Amino acid sequence: MIQMTLIQIDNYGPWTVTPAPRTESDLQILQAELYADLQRQFAAKQGLVFFTRFDNMLAVTNNSDVEDHLRIQRSIRNRYPITVSMGVGAAETPYDAQRNASKALQNYGGAQSEDRSEILAVDGLVNKEESFVQLAHIDINGITESLTDIVPAYDTSFIVNRVQHFLMKKLIEKGSLLFFIGGDNFMSPCNGLEPEGLLKIIEEIEAEINVALKAGIGKAPTAEKAANLADLALEEIRDGFTYDLVHVMKE
Amino acid sequence: MIQMTLIQIDNYGPWTVTPAPRTESDLQILQAELYADLQRQFAAKQGLVFFTRFDNMLAVTNNSDVEDHLRIQRSIRNRYPITVSMGVGAAETPYDAQRNASKALQNYGGAQSEDRSEILAVDGLVNKEESFVQLAHIDINGITESLTDIVPAYDTSFIVNRVQHFLMKKLIEKGSLLFFIGGDNFMSPCNGLEPEGLLKIIEEIEAEINVALKAGIGKAPTAEKAANLADLALEEIRDGFTYDLVHVMKE
Amino acid sequence: MIQMTLIQIDNYGPWTVTPAPRTESDLQILQAELYADLQRQFAAKQGLVFFTRFDNMLAVTNNSDVEDHLRIQRSIRNRYPITVSMGVGAAETPYDAQRNASKALQNYGGAQSEDRSEILAVDGLVNKEESFVQLAHIDINGITESLTDIVPAYDTSFIVNRVQHFLMKKLIEKGSLLFFIGGDNFMSPCNGLEPEGLLKIIEEIEAEINVALKAGIGKAPTAEKAANLADLALEEIRDGFTYDLVHVMKE
C-alpha cells in the first residue's frame, strides 16, 4: 500500500491579498522555499513531496507517522507567516490514497475557512509490513539535442507541458498520478500499473503527438528507494543495457 | 519593449546522474532553492522570474543591466554546486524577446556542452525610456468552492494543468507567454495583446472546457509594477467593481 | 552519556580564496544557510547544532546513527559547492565528547588536506539506554530595558560577547561547553554539572563584571527535549515561580 499526504496552506488565497496584494516575487519565494523545506523534512523519513500547485502539495509519505507530520507542521508554524494543514490517506493506488487524504482534510472545513488551522486529518497510515511504493521516472528522448539547443526556451516548455497534459490524462485512468519534476522529467506514483500498461501509454503519446518517451520503474518500501531504483532503471535504458522503453528494478 | 532573460543550469542533466543518480529529494530542493534565490536577486531590480522547467527559467528583467546579471551568476557560482548561463533578449513581444535570448545563448553551445560554462549572451537590453512590461494575472473563478474543497487534490491540479495547456496554446499565437505561479494562478507576459484578445481566449476556454477565468492586466516600466497593477485589477474584478472578465490598470 | 558531532567543511579556507577571494556576502550566506540546513536535518532526529565557527560546527546528536550522518553528508554534497566531514564522539561530559569527535576526525588528515573529503569518523555512539543530555539555557536579566533600548546596539553586543567569554572560561573547567544562540541567550551542554556549580559561576560573573544571569537546566534523552525543558525552567524563573537563579526540570 502507498501512503500519501496532502499538504495545504491554511487560508492562503485571502492572505496573499491582505491587506493589499503582496509582491508576486515574495510569494514565489515563499512558495518555493516552503516546498524545499517540506521536501527536506519529509525526505528525512524517505518520503518525497511534489510541488503540485504549491499551495496544495501531494507527497508520498510511507514511513512518516503522525508524530513526524506534527513535527513538520510545528516547524513550519515557527518559521513562516502561514500554517499548513495536512490530510493523510493510504490505499492500493496513489489516486485512491490522495483521494482519501483529500476527503479526510476536507471534512475539517474549507481551504479558505478562517477557523480551520493546522489540522492533521489522518484517514489511514501504512504499516512497515504492507508498505509499498511504485514510482515511474519518465523523460523525453534526446530533448536537449532536438529542442533545448535549437528552439526557443518557451517552445520547449510548451512541448513539455503538452506531454505532461497527455500523460496525466492517460495515467489517471490507471489510478496513477503524474508530477513534473523539472527539465523533461516526470515522476509517476503508479502502484498497480503494469509495465505493459505504461508502455502502451508511451506508444500512444508517440503516435498522437510524436514525442518519444522512456520510463524507469522502481519498486520499494519507501519513495526514496523507489525513486532511486527508477533512476537506475532509466539509466540502464539511456546506456543501452536494454532496448525496452519501460524498464523495471525492484529491491 | 520587454527584456527577457533565459537562465540555464550548465550541463545539469549529466550532473544529476554523475557518478550515480542523485537523490531526487536533494535535486528538488536544489532546484526550488535556486529558483527562489534567483527570484530574490532579480526582484531587487524589479524583475520577475518564472520557474518554467527549473533547469531552464525565463525571467522578465527590464531594469537589470549586464553588471546585475554578472553579479547574480557569480553569487550562484559561489553558493551552489552548479553554474548558470544566461541569454538576454529584447523585443516588442515576450515571445520574440525569449526567442532572441534563447538564440543568443544557443550560439555559445549546447546546454549539455562540457565546455560551455557561465556564459552571459546579450542579444539586446531595453533602456529606461522604451521599457514597457504588460502582464496579465489570470485565475479560475471560485476554484476553492467548486474544486479544492470538494474533489480530490489531484483532480483539481489536473484541471489547473488542463487550463494551463489551453491558455499556452492560445496565447503563444499572440506572441504572449503563460506561466503557472501556484494555486489557480497564471501570469502572462503579454506586451501587444489587447484586452479584447484576452477576453476572446477566456470565452473560448469557457466554451471548450467549461472553466471560467478572469484576468487583471497591468502595464508599467518594470515587471514588479506591472504584476502589482495586474493584481490590483484582478482584485477589482473579484470585489465586483467591474463586470468585465478582463480589467486593465496602467501606471 | 552525551553524543557530539564535529561538522567540518572540507578544505574550506583555500576554497574561499580560489581562484580569487570570493565575495564576502556570498560566503556569509553560504555559511548561514549551511548551518540552517544542518540544523534542520539533525533536528529531524531531535539533535541540536551550534554554529560555533561556521566552518566547524559542534552538535549534540544523541539519537542520530551512522546512516543519519551519511544521509546528511550526501544531501550537503548534492546541494552545495563544498562537502563536509564529520567526527562523532561519546562521553560522560560534553567536553570529552567533542574532544573524542575531534580526535577521530583529525586522524583522517587536516581540515585543509586536499585528499580528505567527506570523512565520517566515528569514535563512539550513544545507545538509547544510556542516552542523556543536560542543557542549560542561560540569559541576561532585563537586557532589553537595561541595554538594548538605551545604549548603542554595538555596546550591547560587546557586553554579550564579554559575558560569553567569561562563561566559556568558567564552564570549560567543569567539562561544560557554552554556545551563543542569539540575543542575550546562551546554551550550555553541561552533563555532570550540578546546579550549585552553575549558580556559583553566575554569582562570580555578577561579582566580576556586574551582569546578572539566570539559567534553566533541562535533562532528557535528547537535545531537543533537554532544550525544551531548559526553556520551560527558564520561563518559571522569569515568571517568578521560583526565586532560584538556576532552576532544573527533568523528564
Next chain:
Amino acid sequence: MIQMTLIQIDNYGPWTVTPAPRTESDLQILQAELYADLQRQFAAKQGLVFFTRFDNMLAVTNNSDVEDHLRIQRSIRNRYPITVSMGVGAAETPYDAQRNASKALQNYGGAQSEDRSEILAVDGLVNKEESFVQLAHIDINGITESLTDIVPAYDTSFIVNRVQHFLMKKLIEKGSLLFFIGGDNFMSPCNGLEPEGLLKIIEEIEAEINVALKAGIGKAPTAEKAANLADLALEEIRDGFTYDLVHVMKE
C-alpha cells in the same frame, strides 16, 4: 562617511516563548535564514550585514537608500512570521554611525514594545560623493596547523572567541567595530583607524595572549568593494608579497 543600519526583529523575545517556548532548532533556523536573506538583499546594493546578535544585526549600507530599506522590510514581512524595524545612521566613524542608527530607532519605542512594528528610522544617509568605507579583514596566523588539526574543536573556538573579545575591547576605543565572520576571520569597519593603530593592537594582543594576527585593510565607496580589497590585501600578506602584518589597498 560610513552609513550603518541597525536591523532589529520586532518584539522577538516575547514571540519566541508565546504561547510556549518555541523549539530551539526552529528558532536557530529562522535566525540564520533571516540573516542570510538580509545579507542577500543588502548585498544587491553592495552592502554587508553582520549577524551580531541575530535579533539585532548591524550592517554597512552605503549605497542603500530609503526605498531599498523599505523594500527589504516588506519582503521580510511577506515571508517570515516576524517583522523587522531598522535605524539608519551616518558618521565619520562606524561606532558613531551605529550609535546614531540605534538612537534613531530607540526614539520609536522599545525592542519589545507591542506597538512598535516595522519602523524605519533614518537619522542620516550618506550621499555618493562622501561615501567611504574602510574595512579590515583580520585573521589568525596558521590556525589550521596550530589549532584546528591538533586540539579539540571547542578549544579552538574558545581561543577565537578570546581573540574576538580582546579585539573588540581595543578597537572600540578607536571608534572601530569588530565582527566575527566565521573560521578565524574577523571583519572590522574601521573608518578613521590608521594602519599603525591597527598594527599596535595586533602587537599588543600577541604580547597579551600570544596569538599572532594579521590584517588586510580595504578602502572604497561601498562595503562590498572595501571587503574585496581587504581580502586582496590579506592575500598579499599570506602570499609573502609584504612582510607587514597590516597591509592596505584602496581603489
